[in-house]
Amino acid sequence: MAPATAHNGGTLTDTAAGARQAQELDRVVIRFAGDSGDGMQLTGDRFTSVSALFGNDLSTLPDFPAEIRAPAGTMAGVSAFQVHISDHDILTPGDAPNVLVAMNPAALRANVGDLPTGGILILNIDAFDERALTKAGYSSNPLEDGSLSGFTVYEVPMTTLTLEAAKDTGAKPRDAERSKNFFALGLVTWLYHRPVDPTLQWIRDRFGKSPIVAEANTLAFKAGYNFGETAELFQSSYQVRPAHLPPGTYTNVSGNTALAWGLVAAGTLSKLPVFLGSYPITPASDILHELSKHKNFGVRTLQAEDEIAGVGAALGAAFGGHLAVTTTSGPGVDLKAETIGLAVSLELPLILVDIQRGGPSTGLPTKTEQADLLQAMFGRHGECPVPIVAAQTPSHCFFAAIEAARIALKYRTPVILLSDGYLANSAEPWRLPDVNSLPDISVPFATEPNSTDEDGTPRFWPYLRDEETLARPWAIPGTPGLEHRIGGLEKADGTGNVSYDPQNHERMVHLRAAKIAGIVKDIPPVEVDGEEGADVLVLGWGSTFGAISAAVRRIRARGKKVAHAHLVHLNPFPANLGEVLGSYRKVIVPEMNLGQLSKMIRAEFLVDARSVSKVQGQPFRAGELEAAILEDLDV
Amino acid sequence: MSDTAAPATTKKDWTSDQEVRWCPGCGDYSILTAVQMLMPELGVKRESTVFVSGIGCSSRFPYYMNTYGMHSIHGRAPAIASGLAVARPDLDVWVITGDGDSLSIGGNHLIHALRRNVNLNIILFNNQIYGLTKGQYSPTSEVGKITKSTPFGSLDRPFNPISLAIGAEATFVARTHDMDRKHMMATFRRAWEHKGAAFVEVYQNCNVFNDGAFEKILAKDARPTNLIPLEHGQPIRFGPEGEKGLTRGPDGELRVADVADVGEDALVVHDEKRQDPSLAFALSRVATGPYEPTPIGVFRAIDAPDYGSAVQRQLLDAQEKKGPGDLESLLTSASTWTVSGNGTNGAGGPSDSID
Numbered sequence: 001m002a003p004a005t006a007h008n009g010g011t012l013t014d015t016a017a018g019a020r021q022a023q024e025l026d027r028v029v030i031r032f033a034g035d036s037g038d039g040m041q042l043t044g045d046r047f048t049s050v051s052a053l054f055g056n057d058l059s060t061l062p063d064f065p066a067e068i069r070a071p072a073g074t075m076a077g078v079s080a081f082q083v084h085i086s087d088h089d090i091l092t093p094g095d096a097p098n099v100l101v102a103m104n105p106a107a108l109r110a111n112v113g114d115l116p117t118g119g120i121l122i123l124n125i126d127a128f129d130e131r132a133l134t135k136a137g138y139s140s141n142p143l144e145d146g147s148l149s150g151f152t153v154y155e156v157p158m159t160t161l162t163l164e165a166a167k168d169t170g171a172k173p174r175d176a177e178r179s180k181n182f183f184a185l186g187l188v189t190w191l192y193h194r195p196v197d198p199t200l201q202w203i204r205d206r207f208g209k210s211p212i213v214a215e216a217n218t219l220a221f222k223a224g225y226n227f228g229e230t231a232e233l234f235q236s237s238y239q240v241r242p243a244h245l246p247p248g249t250y251t252n253v254s255g256n257t258a259l260a261w262g263l264v265a266a267g268t269l270s271k272l273p274v275f276l277g278s279y280p281i282t283p284a285s286d287i288l289h290e291l292s293k294h295k296n297f298g299v300r301t302l303q304a305e306d307e308i309a310g311v312g313a314a315l316g317a318a319f320g321g322h323l324a325v326t327t328t329s330g331p332g333v334d335l336k337a338e339t340i341g342l343a344v345s346l347e348l349p350l351i352l353v354d355i356q357r358g359g360p361s362t363g364l365p366t367k368t369e370q371a372d373l374l375q376a377m378f379g380r381h382g383e384c385p386v387p388i389v390a391a392q393t394p395s396h397c398f399f400a401a402i403e404a405a406r407i408a409l410k411y412r413t414p415v416i417l418l419s420d421g422y423l424a425n426s427a428e429p430w431r432l433p434d435v436n437s438l439p440d441i442s443v444p445f446a447t448e449p450n451s452t453d454e455d456g457t458p459r460f461w462p463y464l465r466d467e468e469t470l471a472r473p474w475a476i477p478g479t480p481g482l483e484h485r486i487g488g489l490e491k492a493d494g495t496g497n498v499s500y501d502p503q504n505h506e507r508m509v510h511l512r513a514a515k516i517a518g519i520v521k522d523i524p525p526v527e528v529d530g531e532e533g534a535d536v537l538v539l540g541w542g543s544t545f546g547a548i549s550a551a552v553r554r555i556r557a558r559g560k561k562v563a564h565a566h567l568v569h570l571n572p573f574p575a576n577l578g579e580v581l582g583s584y585r586k587v588i589v590p591e592m593n594l595g596q597l598s599k600m601i602r603a604e605f606l607v608d609a610r611s612v613s614k615v616q617g618q619p620f621r622a623g624e625l626e627a628a629i630l631e632d633l634d635v
Numbered sequence: 636m637s638d639t640a641a642p643a644t645t646k647k648d649w650t651s652d653q654e655v656r657w658c659p660g661c662g663d664y665s666i667l668t669a670v671q672m673l674m675p676e677l678g679v680k681r682e683s684t685v686f687v688s689g690i691g692c693s694s695r696f697p698y699y700m701n702t703y704g705m706h707s708i709h710g711r712a713p714a715i716a717s718g719l720a721v722a723r724p725d726l727d728v729w730v731i732t733g734d735g736d737s738l739s740i741g742g743n744h745l746i747h748a749l750r751r752n753v754n755l756n757i758i759l760f761n762n763q764i765y766g767l768t769k770g771q772y773s774p775t776s777e778v779g780k781i782t783k784s785t786p787f788g789s790l791d792r793p794f795n796p797i798s799l800a801i802g803a804e805a806t807f808v809a810r811t812h813d814m815d816r817k818h819m820m821a822t823f824r825r826a827w828e829h830k831g832a833a834f835v836e837v838y839q840n841c842n843v844f845n846d847g848a849f850e851k852i853l854a855k856d857a858r859p860t861n862l863i864p865l866e867h868g869q870p871i872r873f874g875p876e877g878e879k880g881l882t883r884g885p886d887g888e889l890r891v892a893d894v895a896d897v898g899e900d901a902l903v904v905h906d907e908k909r910q911d912p913s914l915a916f917a918l919s920r921v922a923t924g925p926y927e928p929t930p931i932g933v934f935r936a937i938d939a940p941d942y943g944s945a946v947q948r949q950l951l952d953a954q955e956k957k958g959p960g961d962l963e964s965l966l967t968s969a970s971t972w973t974v975s976g977n978g979t980n981g982a983g984g985p986s987d988s989i990d
């Protein structure tokens with residue numbers, strides 16, 4: 001066992017002058033795992049922030065249970081955070097960890113299967129008592145039964161050392177023990193040569209109001225750091241140099257934050273106040289939280305009584321001339337369907353953000369899935385077309401939100417913006433765009449009557465369409481002379497008066513469909529990341545972007561050829577999609593569902609697409625896709 | 636609020652060109668007339684007035700008003716109108732709904748619009764029946780109601796809309812009826828004047844599916860005996876000669892008494908401004924149904940901050956504190972770092988490592 005040496009409040013040794021040799025790595029994947037109450041998300045988050053500031057490229061994968069506090073010590077209660085840091089640009093949070101930090105037996109048992117032979121295991125051995133082992137379902141102690149012999153195991157008495165470090169702070173042992181995640185963070189900070197100051201500063205800022213907690217966390221962090229430095233346990237520490245990223249200003253951003261910022265930006269770019277009607281739901285609530293902060297942008301957020309009221313309030317605001325948004329996940333999309341149908345009939349701009357999660361029903365609230373695509377496409381009664389935009393990386397959520405707003409405003413239609421639980425919580429460094437380069441997406445309100453009665457009286461026809469876009473005029477209350485009534489009943493083309501005329505209904509159904517189909521003229525062609533001579537195309541959408549791109553890189557590294565196209569617009573499809581699909585021998589469609597996009601392209605283009613499906617609540621790993629693609633390359 | 640005075644208008648200005656399609660003799664007509672006649676009196680602008688409705692006979696109402704309007708979906712009008720009113724505090728937003736629309740499918744939205752005190756005028760046409768779907772019992776139908784869906788009599792206990800609204804923390808609660816245009820206009824005016832959510836129940840006769848539901852209290856000769864007019868600050872009395880009144884019993888319940896027996900001083904004095912809702916609630920329970928003496932008028936009208944103004948205030952406060960929103964500062968609000976052009980941060984060119 002390692003000596004339990006603690007350096008209370010001692011200064012930290014200069015990282016570069018560590019006693020042992022630092023080994024250079026081009027990348028590393030670290031997974032922090034512990035009980036839900038152990039603070040693993042926070043630990044991972046801190047490590048990520050520090051690595052981002054240090055200049056690594058990175059990608060993260062938080063993975064936590066739906067229960068706020070699942071029974072302690074059980075497999076169900078394990079919460080994990082995986083972070084991939086590198087000195088070059090990367091695309092995924094990594095297939096498997098190189099390092100697993102496990103705070104208790106359950107965390108070990110739940111995660112060790114992912115650790116490849118030779119991987120590093122850092123264990124809080126204080127947590128490995130008889131009771132905890134039984135709770136985790138171990139019949140023998142893995143520390144003794146040889147089952148971990150394939151790994152480099154570091155047994156660290158984290159709880160003891162944390163308590164020792166915090167003993168003079170006045171914190172009660174129960175409270176002091178909770179600082180052990182900072183001990184783990186300190187240790188890994190040392191192991192990977194991360195700077196310490198940002199974390200110390202962060203602790204001061206975050207816990208400033210409770211000095212005892214701040215002190216205990218600080219001391220635990222330093223103790224962990226010094227333990228790595230002093231204990232002759234680790235043969236080596238590791239260095240992952242900053243990545244060679246394009247010049248610019250960077251920030252580390254998660255998908256939900258980027259999406260919220262995209263909505264704020266869309267408000268600025270359209271010169272409209274943003275109105276969010278929303279009901280709390282995992283994993284979308286963070287967008288509500290983020291938007292609620294930005295009242296100085298004129299952003300109104302209404303936490304409604306239910307999902308239906310959330311979208312209803314947004315639609316009311318849209319009628320009033322606001323950039324209206326509702327945010328939710330699958331169960332909420334079910335409930336909002338009727339109002340989306342009304343918005344299609346009213347032809348008012350509205351953005352529905354669906355952060356997809358595992359379904360059906362309550363399903364897997366904290367896990368990711370892409371199984372709402374066909375719901376977005378068809379999940380309403382009647383012929384009820386809605387444009388669909390999908391975000392593909394955390395930072396892309398920002399641009400996808402602006403694009404959804406642009407389409408909604410220009411075509412006066414609800415737009416469904418698809419993200420998912422993985423994008424929502426995953427983070428990556430984002431090179432900030434020049435805000436002046438963002439598009440102007442403003443549209444004019446109607447101000448004048450657009451028609452005349454037989455007797456020459458000026459008259460406003462709410463359904464007289466723009467010939468180019470087929471959009472109807474947006475005349476907001478408060479505009480004199482344009483008073484009009486709209487509703488969910490079928491209306492006459494042009495006047496908008498209620499009409500039950502069969503021919504008119506058919507015309508209106510076609511017009512609404514043609515308006516959405518016509519957006520194809522206004523979206524970019526799908527780009528193919530291709531190679532001369534490739535005859536297999538991997539077609540993806542949404543958050544599989546990183547994993548597919550990484551798999552494609554691996555295949556090319558093998559000297560084989562493959563092309564990749566990724567859809568941002570799923571309704572309508574880009575104009576060139578049919579031609580692109582037709583020019584490959586084989587089309588492979590990886591999706592975290594049972595083949596929804598592949599069904600759509602088969603129906604639309606009669607291509608023999610092969611669906612590669614994964615529905616485990618976890619994103620694809622590059623290795624899984626690499627193997628799947630190779631099957632078609634090796635024929 | 637519009638900065639110029641509204642031009643003088645007449646009822647005709649508020650009447651749309653759409654043909655009214657309620658059944659002949661329906662109580663909805665007189666409510667429509669009352670509203671169309673009230674509008675010119677209020678001196679408001681057509682363009683700043685919006686009627687939002689749900690689904691049902693009453694919800695066709697917005698089509699007949701020459702204002703902005705939305706005929707939405709079943710039960711959702713209070714939610715949609717809340718969004719509009721919060722987004723646009725400059726507008727007068729009216730919600731037109733029925734007993735099925737707002738007490739059944741839309742019950743949740745109604746109570747939350749009331750408790751939030753959104754600046755809305757909510758007019759509930761209560762005809763105690765589903766009219767548009769051709770005559771099923773509604774959440775306000777009396778127990779034992781024989782309808783197409785309850786051939787052996789309905790079993791559900793009805794809602795008392797006034798009690799419900801008071802229970803939902805409504806700041807303005809009133810009742811009127813379709814047989815008295817003057818009373819309707821006065822009540823709607825009070826609702827309009829109220830800042831916050833105003834709830835008005837209108838007893839409305841559906842002469843096709845539930846004719847005479849209110850006959851016992853609204854027939855011309857029944858009114859003096861069976862309507863108890865509520866007037867703020869006045870002892871509550873009624874009857875052709877004012878010979879009846881309400882007293883509070885030792886158990887706290889309100890009871891009808893002969894003024895001659897109890898003396899005028901024993902009568903309860905109406906106080907619509909009482910913060911405590913117990914008097915308003917007790918008044919809502921005086922009649923168990925529209926067949927015995929029933930209070931009409933304003934039950935409750937208290938001052939409370941309205942939701943839209945509070946939202947507006949938070950926006951202004953934030954702008955004052957942080958200045959108007961600036962995109963660049965938003966994007967750089969978390970920690971940022973800079974990568975310079977010469978690649979000094981990097982360990983050489985892009986690695987060939989492949990994830």
Ligand code: SF4
Nearest residue numbers: 658661692766841842
């Ligand atoms: S069904 Fe009844 S409520 Fe509906 S319009 Fe006819 S009379 Fe009026």
